[in-house]
Amino acid sequence: MCYLFRKCSVMLATLAYILPLVCGLQGADVVLSCSLIEEGGGMGGMMGGSMFKRTPSTLVFRDLVENAGLSPELVTPFNPPETPNADDLIFELLLPSIQIPDADSLLHADCNEQNIVCEISRYVPRGADPDSLPAHFIGSVQLEGAGLSLTLVLQTSPSETAESDSRPLMQSKLNLPLSQSGTLLTAVVFVVFSRVPSVVAPIGGDVRLDCGFRQKDSIPGQDVALEWRLQHRGNGRKVLDMKAREMEAEVGSDVLVDREGTSAEADLLVREGNASLTLQRLKVSDEGTYICTVGSGEFQTQQVVQVHITRESFVDP
Numbered sequence: 001m002c003y004l005f006r007k008c009s010v011m012l013a014t015l016a017y018i019l020p021l022v023c024g025l026q027g028a029d030v031v032l033s034c035s036l037i038e039e040g041g042g043m044g045g046m047m048g049g050s051m052f053k054r055t056p057s058t059l060v061f062r063d064l065v066e067n068a069g070l071s072p073e074l075v076t077p078f079n080p081p082e083t084p085n086a087d088d089l090i091f092e093l094l095l096p097s098i099q100i101p102d103a104d105s106l107l108h109a110d111c112n113e114q115n116i117v118c119e120i121s122r123y124v125p126r127g128a129d130p131d132s133l134p135a136h137f138i139g140s141v142q143l144e145g146a147g148l149s150l151t152l153v154l155q156t157s158p159s160e161t162a163e164s165d166s167r168p169l170m171q172s173k174l175n176l177p178l179s180q181s182g183t184l185l186t187a188v189v190f191v192v193f194s195r196v197p198s199v200v201a202p203i204g205g206d207v208r209l210d211c212g213f214r215q216k217d218s219i220p221g222q223d224v225a226l227e228w229r230l231q232h233r234g235n236g237r238k239v240l241d242m243k244a245r246e247m248e249a250e251v252g253s254d255v256l257v258d259r260e261g262t263s264a265e266a267d268l269l270v271r272e273g274n275a276s277l278t279l280q281r282l283k284v285s286d287e288g289t290y291i292c293t294v295g296s297g298e299f300q301t302q303q304v305v306q307v308h309i310t311r312e313s314f315v316d317p
């Protein structure tokens, strides 16, 4: 599905010369096919492991990219189903509660038919009652090939104030109220992202692993916790552990590092949501899957960055 493409083709006939500009800037909806992943749904099996159930669902990013003042006739918005259906699983994200970095790459991927992997699962914030409202979900969105990777915490929005005598339609699987157009209205309240989820670097060189976060209602002075772990061939170890908070004029932090030449910036973490990790003088043993976990307030989630080390040694330029 490519909503932007349709908009572009409308333009094509008349305004072909400004096409690139229009495609890049328009306020547009992005609609992704996702799976809702649920644990259980069967016997645990002999290994005691749980089974996962996948149910097709849809994630709709509303107005993903700021509208650059284009006339509404050119916009092809997401059209909700004509009759709301209790079995439909449509997560409608009202943006921009949070500015998602590089969000336009999702739009372009959608247009170029680049594959996007999208999975949604239930999430319970720290200290929250799993059955209380608002409900929370994790939306994990990855562009295939190297590209943007997002882990979104979605929070259901209170349903529109309906007339007191009409009860909202309830989603049959989740038992949550649907909006009048049959979608589950949610807002992004927290996101951990990486714009470069896979890097190749030479032995002896330095590398920065891209990871960042955004929070909708962050409380000034609140602790931000950052952990970077390395998983490799079944072994895991923590490479960095940081707790930082914004104080009057400076940023206070506690840092533990388990590898020489490893750093993250407490300042950038609390002020800009930049959780990137720098690894200097790379060794073969630095290869593996790095997990960047950011926690702030009641939310915590993670992002994965793959590091491949090449054997050609690093030549200082």
Ligand SMILES: *[C@@H]1O[C@H](CO)[C@@H](O)[C@H](O)[C@H]1NC(C)=O
Pocket: 210, 211, 212, 268, 272, 273, 274, 275, 276
């Ligand atoms: C973090 O800061 C570095 C250095 O300024 C920058 O290159 C990088 O893009 C930033 N990453 C994020 C996720 O903000």
